[in-house]
Amino acid sequence: MKRTKIKDLLNSTDFGGEVTVKGWVKTFRNNQFIAINDGSSINNIQAVVDFTSTDESLLKRVTTGAAISITGQLVESLGKGQRVEIKVKDLSIIGDSDAEKFPLQPKKHSLEFLREIAHLRFRTNTFNAVFKIRHALAFAVHKFFNDKGFLYLHTPIITASDAEGAGEMFRVSTIDPNNIPRNDDGSVNYKEDFFGKATNLTVSGQLEGELAAMAFSDIYTFGPTFRAENSNTTRHLAEFWMIEPEMAFYELQDNMDLAEELLKYLVKYAIDNCSDELEFLNSRLLEEEKQKPQNERSEFDLLAKLKFCLDNDFERITYTEAIEILKASKPNQKKQFKYLVEEWGTDLQSEHERFLVEKHFKKPVILTDYPAAIKSFYMRLNEDGKTVRAMDILFPGIGEIIGGSQREERLDHLEARMKNLHIPIEDMSWYLDTRRYGSVPHSGFGLGFERLVLFVTGMTNIRDVIPFPRTPKNADF
RNA sequence: UCCUAAGUAGCUCAGCUGGUUAGAGCAUCUGACUGUUAAUCAGAGGGUCCCUGGUUCGAGCCCAGGCUUGGGAGCCA
Numbered sequence: 001m002k003r004t005k006i007k008d009l010l011n012s013t014d015f016g017g018e019v020t021v022k023g024w025v026k027t028f029r030n031n032q033f034i035a036i037n038d039g040s041s042i043n044n045i046q047a048v049v050d051f052t053s054t055d056e057s058l059l060k061r062v063t064t065g066a067a068i069s070i071t072g073q074l075v076e077s078l079g080k081g082q083r084v085e086i087k088v089k090d091l092s093i094i095g096d097s098d099a100e101k102f103p104l105q106p107k108k109h110s111l112e113f114l115r116e117i118a119h120l121r122f123r124t125n126t127f128n129a130v131f132k133i134r135h136a137l138a139f140a141v142h143k144f145f146n147d148k149g150f151l152y153l154h155t156p157i158i159t160a161s162d163a164e165g166a167g168e169m170f171r172v173s174t175i176d177p178n179n180i181p182r183n184d185d186g187s188v189n190y191k192e193d194f195f196g197k198a199t200n201l202t203v204s205g206q207l208e209g210e211l212a213a214m215a216f217s218d219i220y221t222f223g224p225t226f227r228a229e230n231s232n233t234t235r236h237l238a239e240f241w242m243i244e245p246e247m248a249f250y251e252l253q254d255n256m257d258l259a260e261e262l263l264k265y266l267v268k269y270a271i272d273n274c275s276d277e278l279e280f281l282n283s284r285l286l287e288e289e290k291q292k293p294q295n296e297r298s299e300f301d302l303l304a305k306l307k308f309c310l311d312n313d314f315e316r317i318t319y320t321e322a323i324e325i326l327k328a329s330k331p332n333q334k335k336q337f338k339y340l341v342e343e344w345g346t347d348l349q350s351e352h353e354r355f356l357v358e359k360h361f362k363k364p365v366i367l368t369d370y371p372a373a374i375k376s377f378y379m380r381l382n383e384d385g386k387t388v389r390a391m392d393i394l395f396p397g398i399g400e401i402i403g404g405s406q407r408e409e410r411l412d413h414l415e416a417r418m419k420n421l422h423i424p425i426e427d428m429s430w431y432l433d434t435r436r437y438g439s440v441p442h443s444g445f446g447l448g449f450e451r452l453v454l455f456v457t458g459m460t461n462i463r464d465v466i467p468f469p470r471t472p473k474n475a476d477f
Numbered sequence: 478u479c480c481u482a483a484g485u486a487g488c489u490c491a492g493c494u495g496g497u498u499a500g501a502g503c504a505u506c507u508g509a510c511u512g513u514u515a516a517u518c519a520g521a522g523g524g525u526c527c528c529u530g531g532u533u534c535g536a537g538c539c540c541a542g543g544c545u546u547g548g549g550a551g552c553c554a
Contacts, residue, residue: 030513051511064504079512105488105504107515112547113488167553204554229552230478242554338550350550403554448554461547473545 001071007040009074010084019086020071021045022094024123027106028062034088036068042128042276046085047072058091064106065097065123111464118468119477126284129277130465133270134453140269141222141243141449144262150218150245155205157224160197161427168228169200170238201226206378206444207431209246210407213442214434220245222449230472234461235399235451239470246444252380252389252406255443256366259393259402260314262447263364267306270456278303278456285458302458305396314364314393320344322367325360326352347374350399357394365394377417379405380441391445398455404445411435 001020009019023038023045031051035044047070051059062068071090077083103117104124114121121127142152158172174194175181181192190198205221212219225242245258270278282302289298300308317325326332326341326348339349348367357365369387372379379388389406408414414435418425425432453465463469468477 027513027515029516030511032511033513033516035514046514048512077512079514081514100487100505103487105515107488107503109488115546225554227553231552232478233550233552234548236553240554398554400554446554451554 003069005040006036006038006043006045009045009086010041010043012074012084015075015084017074018071018089019074020069021047021086022069023067025062025064025066025068025097027064031059034062034068034070036070037123037128039122039128042125042132042280046077046082047088047091048078048085049088049091054088054091058093061093061096062091063097063099063102065099065102065104066093067095067097068092069094111461115463115469122467125280127464129274129280130453130457130459131467132277133274133281133457134465136270136274137266137453137456138222138449140266140273141220141262143269144265145218145220145245148218150220151212151216153205153209153212153216153219153221155202155208155221155223157202158195158199159202160195160199161207161431167203168230169203170226170228172199172201203227204242204446205244206246206446209244209444210431210434210442213246213248213444214438214440217248218245219247232472234463235454237450237462237466237469237471240462240466241449243447243449244444246442248440248442250406250443251441252368252391252443255404255406255445256316256368256391259391259404259445259447260366263393263402263452264310266452267309267456271303271306271310278306281458305458306456309364312363314366315361316366316368318369319348319367319371319387320369322348322352322356325356329355329360331355345371345373353394353399357396362396364396367392367394375405377421377423378407378414380408381413381417389443395451395455397460398451400448401451401455402445402447404443406441406443409435409439409441411439 001018003022004019006021006023009021021036021038023036026035026037026044028034032048034047034049036047037044049059049062069092070086070088072086072088074084075087077085079085104120109124111126114124114127122131145152172194175188175192181189183189188198190196193199202225204225205223209219209221221242221244223241224239226239227236228238229236245262247254247258250258285302298305323341323344329341331337331351332341337349337351337355339351341352356367357363368389368391369382370390370392372381372386372388375388375390379390381388391402391404392400393402395401408417411432414432415425418428450462450465454460454462457465459465463471
């Protein structure tokens with residue numbers, strides 16, 4: 001008999017008909033009630049088995065985690081707590097699960113423990129919800145850009161350019177570490193390596209994206225990105241996914257407008273398409289909040305927080321304005337900041353960003369026009385000669401979720417800047433060609449996909465929103 | 478990388494001032510019960526107290542080094 005997905009059965013009113021479900025046992029209560037889940041819904045379907053007429057040795061194999069197939073009649077539930085259930089006619093075990101060894105129990109587990117069994121955590125409600133939302137958001141990214149006529153560009157994972165300055169890179173090499181080819185001066189002879197030169201995993205697809213934007217006008221990338229930084233935080237991964245649109249003829253304002261529209265679109269898409277999952281995560285968070293002392297509880301629940309983000313314009317201020325606000329702020333006056341804000345030109349610490357977003361404006365903030373000295377070489381210099389057209393979007397609880405800029409389209413300015421920073425211009429000739437032949441103002445940004453998923457799901461550790469997290473000292477599974 | 482807290486049963490944790498045979502709840506197993514919702518009741522099994530070394534008559538507990546994890550910082554998306 002053809003299998004029906006549990007999601008469809010839970011919505012069905014076709015009582016009396018015979019159905020088959022296949023899935024994994026979540027709980028088996030009272031020797032009668034099997035809660036089965038097949039991943040199609042965060043909710044289980046209950047199958048009621050008549051233990052008096054069922055082989056006892058078969059029932060013993062209905063253990064948490066076992067895969068089973070059930071055929072029976074779909075009926076209105078006789079008990080409370082669920083609308084429909086299946087009256088079992090035929091029960092068979094597809095795959096046994098040794099209850100003494102299966103690590104997931106029908107109880108609450110800590111996220112830290114589940115991280116150690118990341119290969120099995122998909123089977124929990126929480127991760128079912130998180131990864132469904134992750135999927136929905138990924139789909140929504142493509143839908144958003146496709147509907148706007150953007151071209152999805154696949155940029156290389158392996159690159160030879162080391163001019164990004166975006167962070168430490170992972171080396172890609174086939175050189176035998178026990179037998180390294182050397183030049184006469186003792187340095188590694190990369191001519192012997194696979195690509196004939198030193199190569200790395202990409203830290204960003206931006207530079208390649210700019211090349212394509214000079215032909216297609218509007219492009220985006222969405223792929224894995226790698227940083228070999230020794231960062232041990234709740235919002236950094238060594239391998240993460242990034243969305244990087246790049247638009248010709250966009251100035252900084254257009255760039256900000258697109259970024260804000262994208263973020264709101266994605267949040268709305270999740271609200272509209274993942275209501276069960278968000279509802280579950282919301283109640284899960286509410287329960288965790290109850291464990292906290294009153295003064296540490298957040299004022300908004302997850303759903304309210306998401307709606308608030310949709311209903312309010314992001315606050316847009318310049319770096320210079322931010323510095324003025326911070327200088328005059330209470331924590332700065334009372335010397336409560338660990339790093340006091342005194343001079344124009346220093347980078348903002350995360351305590352400052354958090355103050356602006358969570359205390360002062362109480363909503364997402366777009367910071368623009370940073371000092372050139374603390375930003376990348378490719379950002380467009382303003383007329384004042386000291387700030388660049390950069391923008392960072394800061395989210396409550398997450399910090400920087402987007403970083404972007406209008407790009408420096410003037411060849412002479414760009415070359416001067418690169419010389420200053422000792423970036424080898426000869427190696428970057430391919431990039432500078434965009435400025436040599438039909439250069440136009442253009443802009444783009446990078447959205448950290450996992451940080452977006454963090455925000456939408458309300459999870460607090462980035463390792464819990466990517467299936468198999470790669471972090472320092474951790475590359476399991 | 479720095480600061481900080483932690484590591485005890487499958488999981489979550491307790492373990493007094495260093496003192497006999499290391500405990501609880503849940504899970505698991507056995508039995509009872511049979512419309513349950515983290516079912517209930519009775520019983521049983523289950524330990525490299527993170528690792529290495531040291532102090533001591535005696536270390537889960539004290540000291541040193543290491544490993545791992547949580548939280549914070551830096552770097553950033």
